Amino acid sequence: xxxxxxxxxxxxxxxxxxxxxxxxxxxxxxxxxxxxxxxxxxxxxxxxxxxxxxxxxxxxxxxxxxxxxxxxxxxxxxxxxxxxxxxxxxxxxxxxxxxxxxxxxxxxxxxxxxxxxxxxxxxxxxxxxxxxxxxxxxxxxxxxxxxxxxxxxxxxxxxxxxxxxxxxxxxxxxxxxxxxxxxxxxxxxxxxxxxxxxxxxxxxxxxxxxxxxxxxxxxxxxxxxxxxxxxxxxxxxxxxxxxxxxxxxxxxxxxxxxxxxxxxxxxxxxxxxxxxxxx
Amino acid sequence: xxxxxxxxxxxxxxxxxxxxxxxxxxxxxxxxxxxxxxxxxxxxxxxxxxxxxxxxxxxxxxxxxxxxxxxxxxxxxxxxxxxxxxxxxxxxxxxxxxxxxxxxxxxxxxxxxxxxxxxxxxxxxxxxxxxxxxxxxxxxxxxxxxxxxxxxxxxxxxxxxxxxxxxxxxxxxxxxxxxxxxxxxxxxxxxxxxxxxxxxxxxxxxxxxxxxxxxxxxxxxxxxxxxxxxxxxxxxxxxxxxxxxxxxxxxxxxxxxxxxxxxxxxxxxxxxxxxxxxxxxxxxxxxxxxxxxxxxxxxx
Numbered sequence: 001x002x003x004x005x006x007x008x009x010x011x012x013x014x015x016x017x018x019x020x021x022x023x024x025x026x027x028x029x030x031x032x033x034x035x036x037x038x039x040x041x042x043x044x045x046x047x048x049x050x051x052x053x054x055x056x057x058x059x060x061x062x063x064x065x066x067x068x069x070x071x072x073x074x075x076x077x078x079x080x081x082x083x084x085x086x087x088x089x090x091x092x093x094x095x096x097x098x099x100x101x102x103x104x105x106x107x108x109x110x111x112x113x114x115x116x117x118x119x120x121x122x123x124x125x126x127x128x129x130x131x132x133x134x135x136x137x138x139x140x141x142x143x144x145x146x147x148x149x150x151x152x153x154x155x156x157x158x159x160x161x162x163x164x165x166x167x168x169x170x171x172x173x174x175x176x177x178x179x180x181x182x183x184x185x186x187x188x189x190x191x192x193x194x195x196x197x198x199x200x201x202x203x204x205x206x207x208x209x210x211x212x213x214x215x216x217x218x219x220x221x222x223x224x225x226x227x228x229x230x231x232x233x234x235x236x237x238x239x240x241x242x243x244x245x246x247x248x249x250x251x252x253x254x255x256x257x258x259x260x261x262x263x264x265x266x267x268x269x270x271x272x273x274x275x276x277x278x279x
Numbered sequence: 280x281x282x283x284x285x286x287x288x289x290x291x292x293x294x295x296x297x298x299x300x301x302x303x304x305x306x307x308x309x310x311x312x313x314x315x316x317x318x319x320x321x322x323x324x325x326x327x328x329x330x331x332x333x334x335x336x337x338x339x340x341x342x343x344x345x346x347x348x349x350x351x352x353x354x355x356x357x358x359x360x361x362x363x364x365x366x367x368x369x370x371x372x373x374x375x376x377x378x379x380x381x382x383x384x385x386x387x388x389x390x391x392x393x394x395x396x397x398x399x400x401x402x403x404x405x406x407x408x409x410x411x412x413x414x415x416x417x418x419x420x421x422x423x424x425x426x427x428x429x430x431x432x433x434x435x436x437x438x439x440x441x442x443x444x445x446x447x448x449x450x451x452x453x454x455x456x457x458x459x460x461x462x463x464x465x466x467x468x469x470x471x472x473x474x475x476x477x478x479x480x481x482x483x484x485x486x487x488x489x490x491x492x493x494x495x496x497x498x499x500x501x502x503x504x505x506x507x508x509x510x511x512x513x514x515x516x517x518x519x520x521x522x523x524x525x526x527x528x529x530x531x532x533x534x535x536x537x538x539x540x541x542x543x544x545x546x547x548x549x550x551x552x553x554x555x556x557x558x559x560x561x562x563x564x565x566x567x568x569x570x571x572x573x574x575x576x577x578x579x
Binding site for chain 1: 322456457459524529535539540551552555556558562
């Protein structure tokens with residue numbers, strides 16, 4: 001099996017005297033081309049976990065392997081080139097005075113020749129549909145547009161995996177949809193792997209696999225359908241209840257029998273139709 | 280305290296080459312004791328309106344009446360302090376504004392700034408803490424050692440400590456996890472129900488509008504497009520979808536099944552509970568009819 005990321009028994013404390021480690025023996029792997037969503041309540045260690053993958057945080061014990069390389073001081077920059085991160089607050093990740101300059105920043109740092117750089121910028125902005133905004137000031141864009149520019153900056157660097165750390169949580173629904181469909185699109189075209197840390201049900205539903213983290217440990221793992229079937233427990237897992245689950249709970253209160261397994265919205269429509277015709 | 284906008288226009292940097300108009304001819308009214316939701320995209324004028332609610336900005340055209348005070352373009356900037364106490368604004372990510380060494384000092388800062396004595400400020404702080412779901416063990420802790428959700432509660436407590444009549448909330452749950460969001464929204468709803476606080480909520484979350492608000496204002500490009508009860512406005516689901524503002528999940532689903540099943544609900548359900556009730560009605564009336572039919576058949 002070809003894993004893009006393998007974490008082996010990661011332990012991490014922010015302060016030595018801390019009783020509860022932020023990461024408490026986490027092991028997981030992500031296959032090349034896979035989309036994995038990590039969910040968990042605030043403070044469960046999700047973002048800390050993401051930061052161990054590109055060496056922003058050095059674990060106390062345990063190993064991080066990215067694309068076959070065991071993370072260490074010598075190869076940290078090679079690994080960072082393979083891992084693109086999009087953070088929560090779109091305003092905290094801009095350096096360029098125009099959209100184009102901003103996408104160029106990462107490429108300049110890697111010493112990419114000018115012509116190649118221009119080609120990659122054009123390509124990346126096209127992929128996130130921001131070509132028309134190349135000369136604009138990043139500060140004047142909407143939240144969704146800003147995050148798309150951040151994604152372009154990553155696409156231009158041609159990484160192997162993109163990590164979204166609550167990248168849609170500060171956006172309005174329109175911005176959220178924009179960013180999510182951009183990620184889906186880019187993932188497919190660039191053959192990327194995706195790790196998304198999220199509270200958003202639609203983002204979790206886009207994944208092949210969902211991991212639930214609580215108190216620095218992976219406590220559950222499954223397909224989105226398997227995880228969503230936990231119903232009201234999802235709130236403790238830091239996820240919004242999917243609408244069909246909320247409706248199921250309300251229908252139960254009205255004395256109607258509802259199935260235990262997870263229903264999509266279409267599944268819910270079918271279920272109601274069957275119930276109605278059987279009565 | 281009612282707040283009424285009459286023909287309000289606002290131009291940023293008026294009279295300079297950089298002038299840009301943010302509000303056009305705004306008419307709206309926020310009634311005393313209401314829970315008003317303001318929705319609209321980035322750039323629709325929400326934040327500019329917000330800053331007019333306690334005279335942080337004065338209209339460049341028209342007037343804003345806040346209780347018995349009328350703010351016009353020529354209103355003197357002096358003597359506006361009283362309004363800032365009556366209308367408390369919780370800005371986005373208010374935890375960024377925490378600065379004191381302890382939670383207790385941070386909450387008491389506002390009242391003291393308005394001339395309340397040390398002992399009374401302390402009493403107010405102790406009274407406010409449980410309202411935001413914190414207890415007195417937090418008083419001596421540094422606000423910077425708290426979780427994001429707890430910091431936000433402290434910041435909200437700081438605004439509540441001014442004992443405002445109107446509480447204005449700009450995306451108060453952005454960035455919190457679902458449990459944290461629900462807890463904070465419940466805090467505001469209790470204040471509204473139990474203490475009659477007037478609430479103005481700026482939000483993108485249509486489900487929150489459906490769950491809490493009794494009045495709704497839709498903004499676009501600096502103008503009021505709709506104003507009314509959420510039930511009236513959410514009737515126009517297609518219009519809202521076309522503006523990419525969306526409708527509550529229950530409204531969307533209700534419209535789907537009404538169309539598919541040929542049902543007609545008595546009233547448009549806004550929340551999942553209302554939707555479940557309407558669905559139950561259809562299931563039960565159908566059942567009665569069905570069993571009655573069978574019973575008649577049996578007797579033949």
